[in-house]
Amino acid sequence: VISTPSGPAYKLGERLFASREPLVEALRSLEKSAGLFVRVSPGPTVGFATAAVQAGRDAGFEQVTYVPAK
Numbered sequence: 001v002i003s004t005p006s007g008p009a010y011k012l013g014e015r016l017f018a019s020r021e022p023l024v025e026a027l028r029s030l031e032k033s034a035g036l037f038v039r040v041s042p043g044p045t046v047g048f049a050t051a052a053v054q055a056g057r058d059a060g061f062e063q064v065t066y067v068p069a070k
Contacts, residue, residue, distance in 0.1 A: 003043030
């Protein structure tokens with residue numbers, strides 16, 4: 001989860017998503033066994049970060065780990 005000039009966004013590899021639903025669709029195509037790490041940069045709201053964690057669960061990941069920026 002990052003901040004961009006146009007607002008917060010979800011970044012998956014080189015792809016950016018401004019909303020949660022396209023992120024969920026992209027996450028569904030990934031291997032689930034390793035789990036998902038949601039790294040949150042400074043700037044985005046807690047709600048936006050929480051939505052990223054929920055997107056992982058909605059996409060079928062059983063293990064989703066929140067990683068705050070240092």
